[in-house]
Amino acid sequence: MPGELIQVKRDANLGLLDRLYLPAIVQGLFVTGRHFFRNLRGFVSGKNRRDFVVQYPEERIDPPDAFRGMPVLVQLENGQPRCVACGLCESACPTDCIDIVSAELEGENAERFPETFEIDMSRCMFCGLCEEACPEEAIVMSREFEIASYDRASLVFGKSELLVPEPLLERRLAFLRAEYQRAGEPDGG
Ligand code: SF4
């Protein structure tokens, strides 16, 4: 059901009752109560459960393609990251939680690759700016969000934790290409 547009009248002259906020409080209690009893009836009867979002963790949802879980690195067929260690994601990250050490691949073109690539997930806020900054579609937001830990040190993820085979990220990559109207895979992909 589409949402209802509510216009807030900020300049309205408030009467005494309005200034006491009593009508708003009663109205809020009424709305909360209505949802509570409708939920209760649905829970007891097993029907009309439309107000239940999801019974996590027993129930799981398939997040939409726009969902931003933890950032991961795209892994090519040869097992290597697509990343060319340009550092743009590192610069774009507002929480400074990406740390890349680049090295040169042997060969005439002296291409670069990330010798180490770490993300401190305890600081990552899943904003997706790294994904936006990457010219290679090498770092993308995954559907993974269950990364809670009692130990902050274990939340520094290296390449072994971050690399995800490209076919598993196809939905997100297709979403990004449509979103940014990209033609397809970047060169060398
Ligand atoms: S999602 Fe945001 S905070 Fe997390 S690594 Fe990317 S840019 Fe940094």
Ligand code: SF4
């Ligand atoms: S922006 Fe992309 S290619 Fe550049 S270092 Fe980050 S992940 Fe690698």
